[in-house]
Amino acid sequence: MIFSFEIPLLLLLLVTAAGAILVKDLISAVLLLGSYSFFLALVWAWLGAVDVAFVEAVVGAGLGTVLFLLTLFGTAPKDTRLRRPPPSLVTLIVFPLLGVLLLFTANDLPEFGDPNSPASVHISPTYIEQSYQETHTLNVVTSVLMDYRSLDTMGETVVIFAAGIACALLLRRNA
């Protein structure tokens, strides 16, 4: 089940990300980035993370794309630099090295979809089995987000408030 839909979806993810990177016209790049967000939401829904998929579809694909488009309509919608100088030697050495290092960790990671991976056996069964008795909410993600970790959620709203104030200050008419 895990491998049947996975490869085409991940390929679509890679293709839309490549499109967002390679396209010259910035508005097309931003729209491709929005479709990348939607495919990411699809992948997450299929991995069983429906709440994350909803948030990505609404906030990432919806609000993020709208913010990018609003900025582009107010500024220059074209990447004016048609010819770039070649990347420096440091980037050409560091990035393949980083990629090899990251891929080298594959031996020690749990397999994809492994029910006995360390992340799934330590504390998370306790949350799944106890949360209904303690919070009377069927959705475990909601009960963790709004009950056990509600202070973290309040911190998140403080961050969003600070970001909103920063945007308002930056976009004042007579700044």
Place this chain on the structure above:
Amino acid sequence: MVDTFSAVIQRPNLLTFVIIFLWGFYIMVTRYNLVKKLIGMYLVQTSVIYFLVSISAKKGATVPILFSATESVQAANYANPLPHVLTLTAIVVGVATTGVGLALCAAIYRRYGSLDEQEIIERLE
């Protein structure tokens, strides 16, 4: 070497994460257009979140919403909910910081008339 290669092939989530992460990071470093840099930053953020969520997947498990309130719950039947909670916060905060970056881009464009890094540096001098 062969072991590592087959291990990577068995973990396509890691391979996708590494490709998108490094490509987005490379775009952030090498491109001159500020909006293009922000697109790279968004790709880096979402690739890390994707990898965290992919760790929570279990074979044969369903979404972490309990079927019934009365029967006893088997943890192996539900996906791990904790990475979902962490990434919910991370997505919203990531979009908020991207919004601040875009507001900075708009302010820079109003002041210097360009979004190209080199042109802005020339106009600063």
